[in-house]
Amino acid sequence: MDTVIIGLPQSGKTTLFNALTLGKSDASGASGSATEMHMGVVKVPDPRLDKLADIFHPRKKVNAEIRYIDLPGPESMAKSQGISGKYRNILQSATAFLLVVRAFTNDAVPHPTGEVNPGQDLETMLNELTFADLEMLERASARLADQVNKTKPAERPAVVRHKEAVEKARLGLEQGVPARLQSFTDSERAMLANYQLLTDKQIIAVFNTDEGAEDICMDRLGLGEDVLRGVGEVCISARIEAELGMMDEEEAAEFRADLELGDAATDQVINASYDTLGLVSFLTVGDDEVRAWSVPGGMPAVDAAGVIHTDFTRGFIRAEVIAYEDFSACGSIAQGRKEGLLRSEGKTYPVRDGDIINFLVNT
Numbered sequence: 001m002d003t004v005i006i007g008l009p010q011s012g013k014t015t016l017f018n019a020l021t022l023g024k025s026d027a028s029g030a031s032g033s034a035t036e037m038h039m040g041v042v043k044v045p046d047p048r049l050d051k052l053a054d055i056f057h058p059r060k061k062v063n064a065e066i067r068y069i070d071l072p073g074p075e076s077m078a079k080s081q082g083i084s085g086k087y088r089n090i091l092q093s094a095t096a097f098l099l100v101v102r103a104f105t106n107d108a109v110p111h112p113t114g115e116v117n118p119g120q121d122l123e124t125m126l127n128e129l130t131f132a133d134l135e136m137l138e139r140a141s142a143r144l145a146d147q148v149n150k151t152k153p154a155e156r157p158a159v160v161r162h163k164e165a166v167e168k169a170r171l172g173l174e175q176g177v178p179a180r181l182q183s184f185t186d187s188e189r190a191m192l193a194n195y196q197l198l199t200d201k202q203i204i205a206v207f208n209t210d211e212g213a214e215d216i217c218m219d220r221l222g223l224g225e226d227v228l229r230g231v232g233e234v235c236i237s238a239r240i241e242a243e244l245g246m247m248d249e250e251e252a253a254e255f256r257a258d259l260e261l262g263d264a265a266t267d268q269v270i271n272a273s274y275d276t277l278g279l280v281s282f283l284t285v286g287d288d289e290v291r292a293w294s295v296p297g298g299m300p301a302v303d304a305a306g307v308i309h310t311d312f313t314r315g316f317i318r319a320e321v322i323a324y325e326d327f328s329a330c331g332s333i334a335q336g337r338k339e340g341l342l343r344s345e346g347k348t349y350p351v352r353d354g355d356i357i358n359f360l361v362n363t
């Protein structure tokens, strides 16, 4: 799952990236250069996985992972610069955005508009996403209008329907409703999926505050309720968190207690990501590996199987499922089977958090 860090210049994106990934990731290219894209993988902590590893003694324990991407300099969107083509693909392929909003005071770091104003910056960034989508949909609409006249009559209705879906999304955006909050039919969704609209991504606002500052309450920033619906919220000091990220765990924990800081940035951001995206983790066990997989809650078992291997979707027979709690209580899969706690589920079974699943597949 890719999460791209976006925000105005100097809002603390790279600092946040470091806080999230330093010492905890295979951060590649995180050299601090302003011209490089940084990528880092963060393991999602999961005590259940640790317990399962103690029981199964697998060769490998694999946590669910979130990949964070930090784009260089102004490319990560700056007011009036728009979203540059080069990085658009990366933004489009993201599952979610961490939208960093400057709330810290620091005279040495000039603010692009001259004034620290979290509400305004958040609105600017959300508008940038809307503008980018509008531009894309306007071009698509014009292209489709042209295509309607050129296609054979038999194929025309499909093009017309496609154009109508594009127009519907465009009108919604013009009325200020991001794509993720608009209601579309399944077929409209399928047609719009091609455009990978940026306002269709999940968003977590990360307010980068001064150390010890009061939490910013996003809904008190004076922005429209509609605009903020479904937007996750985290308040941290990226700089302090980045510094703590460089210490060893014990030392960091001491400082954290002294400074009366809350959970580590990584944990807060991961939790907010799971909440905002409605993610759950299911688990697979075996001698070779125990592993956690993060998927949207309620994902049909057949699709969850496809997350493990695309061939599993086609070859899906059934899923043997036991809830982690049930497994813990009865001690083994075999015992769970005896007690009827291990269930056999079909393709449409909605996957729940903590399900230990064995997929039976034809390959």
Ligand SMILES: Nc1nc2c(ncn2[C@@H]2O[C@H](COP(=O)(O)OP(=O)(O)O)[C@@H](O)[C@H]2O)c(=O)[nH]1
Binding pocket: 007, 008, 009, 010, 011, 012, 013, 014, 015, 016, 073, 104, 105, 106, 109, 208, 209, 210, 236, 237, 238, 239, 240
């Ligand atoms: N005081 C303070 N300064 C910060 C904080 N976060 C970032 N900065 C500083 O702001 C500047 C820009 O940060 P950077 O992460 O490079 O921003 P980016 O352009 O969004 O990637 C750097 O000089 C940081 O040290 C913070 O929480 N508090």
Ligand SMILES: [Mg+2]
Binding pocket: 013, 014, 015, 034, 071, 072, 073
């Ligand atoms: Mg940066």
